Amino acid sequence: MSTPLKIIREKLKITQTELAALMNTTQATISRMEAGQWEPNASQVQAVLEKSNSLGIDLSIDDFVLTNHSTQTTNGSYKDIPGELPFNHRHLLGIQNLSANDIDFILDLSNNYAERNRTADRKLSLLTGKTVINLFFEESTRTRTSFELAGKRLGADVINISVASSSIKKGETVIDTAVTLNAMHADALVVRHPHAGAVQLLSEKVNCSVINAGDGSHEHPTQALLDALTISRRKGSLQGLLVALCGDVAHSRVARSNIYLLQTMGARIRIIAPPTLIPAGVERLGVEVFHDMNAGLADCDIVMMLRLQRERMKGSFVPSVHEYFHFYGLDYEKLKHAKSDALIMHPGPMNRGVEIDSEVADDFDRSVIHEQVEMGVAVRMACLDILTRTKNRNVL
């Protein structure tokens, strides 16, 4: 029995080398794909489809999908080869349970989409007929828009539902909402919720893929992925980088997802914040903790600022904005201590003059804040693609 790509190559009557050239990759990768250990990414599939159309051979996207059945001819099942099956998860709930291979797989595909998004030919039809529902229990503009755009670029039907906190109080529970939407046969649910663990709870009640767009102070996986993509495009790799996370780590889901992701990919993490904004037991996560920003920034490759929520600026966490900016706001004076080519990042929306000085935020050479937004769309395209297009993949 043959794997999908081998069948396709036989239909096209071309050699592995020719296919490699067509798919813009190496022959070794083609061999792995034909052994059922790797899947072609979207632009590669697109290239082959275009080729087959020009030859008049009838192929569809589904022909590329690996199934357990089609890989039984390889040595044992692919499940026996740890980490070899690209992304064998049904949902994207957090970074904590992803392997370096999983992350690499998403970032590779994201990079492809990032390049494609810069061309005029960025509207695809890969997810035609699929439905993506953005379910937001918490206000959000940029994340929701980013997911919406990602879905639409891939050709999916995207629906936005904002469940304001008032209607949660009306009595409908998260589970009821999930079951209702499930009955409408969505292919992917993108969920944001103000409480940690709520997205996981919801994912247990539906049979479509669920993407966590932020749950309480728990995780925000696509933000960490887009940060990683931004960094790796600028720095070449994440391995060995020294990354400083500054600000409200205690309440930040972005910080947690970034810590897990960057550590998995071989970066070292420093946390810089006043003691009231450092979560309990954080040193057990393998990070260095600093209360002095100048010392913390020394030799850093990346300076990642975190948003300080308005309600935490006055009172028990931080006495005043004035004092906070003086010690923990990023300005050129403090930035001098980091490496001269250190990148400045912020998940947005920024509080100018609270955690970051306007001049630094707008520094054309060093601030990659707008690039992060750009990469966000690419990463979310990749996530929607991986989780919905290959849904008959035999996932764990």
Next chain:
Amino acid sequence: MNPRVAYTNARVIDPATNLDIPASDIGGLLSDGETIAAIGPEIFAEGIPESAVQVDCRGGVLSPGLVDIRADLCEPGAEHKEDLESGSKAAAAGGVTTVVALPNTNPVIDEVSVLEFIARRAREVKLIKVFAHATVTRGGNSDELVEMGLLKKAGAVTFTDGRRTINNAKVLSRALKYAQAYDSIIMQHPEEPELARGGVMQSGELSTRLGLPGIPAEAEIIMLQRDLKLVEMTGGRYHASHISTSASVEAIASAKNSGLNVTCDTSPPYFSLNELAVGDYRTFAKLSPPLRQEEDRKAIIEGLCNGTIDCIASDHVPQDQDSKRLPFEQAEFGAVGLETLLQLTLELRHNGYLNLSNVLSHITYKPADLLGLPVGRLNIGGPADLVVFAPDRPTRIEPSTFSSKSKNSPFDGRLVQGQVLLTVVDGRTVFSSAI
């Protein structure tokens, strides 16, 4: 009038008197109506008395029925979670013959009329013996003391605001003083409310990973230390509910050493589980006080072994599905415990910490004596409140089989040893296992 019953082929254990009679055909226990008529290794040497019914205990252990000094029976007010009938059935199924109900009802037990309502309902249900605590303050949330004397006279066992901490030091000190006139205990849920506010689990690495607001272990010891100073000041009689940290065990031990009139209890989750049970946001493991760290769990076992902790209570808090099937932060606190009290407490024996008689003492005569209840012992002439159980029989905790209306047990699926075969209250069989 109940007939005479001869319980044979049972290993009879009475922790209060260190009685331990091996199982045999000629020894056992004879009850006459509501009371115990005879106990001994050879009382049936000349045969079972005529007119007596024989009950073959099949080599199981016969001990005094269990006494649970803290269970929420939810009636009046939350009958959809539990009522006196379902709670009594759950108790009987767990081998518990005496339950002292918490006053966290709606309305709360702060007046004689509510106490009498509970008593009437217990008489109607007529399964197990139900006593009740009363609140310390009016409404269980104010700074005004209840009519302690009248309530005590009407049968209130102790005074406690249940799962709410009496935070006002003035109110607690007055309560500790005033209660002395009626020889009453003040039972406190020791947790500093401001430090614990908003928290849903033990503060630490796991809460940080899960992104959940934490409650530091210090919240318990801070309140406990303050209370112990108030006890010293007033000479009152104080009992700390469900202590859960190693620091609390130390504090109680040193308070006892310095002669303060202080007691405490714990409940099975605190010596059977640690914070890891929260795992992937399991709301059934959301308890108050929260499940602590492994060192704390070990310290609680140590405290039970050396006698610092006086007894074990089930801490039965029924919650229906709608209160638990929620995101972790929004879910209610608490776990049911009446039906797993014996099995989980027996783990202390199976894990080699205590012998069978000592294990049973924590759930029979010690809690009874602590509150002055006339139960928990095998006395000739005393009430025939008995439990027969197979101490080593392997089984699995299946909440779906619980008699309780609520199934919120963090021990769902746990493999345990020990099974209740027979529960007897005042000579009446209130539960018997099909096996």
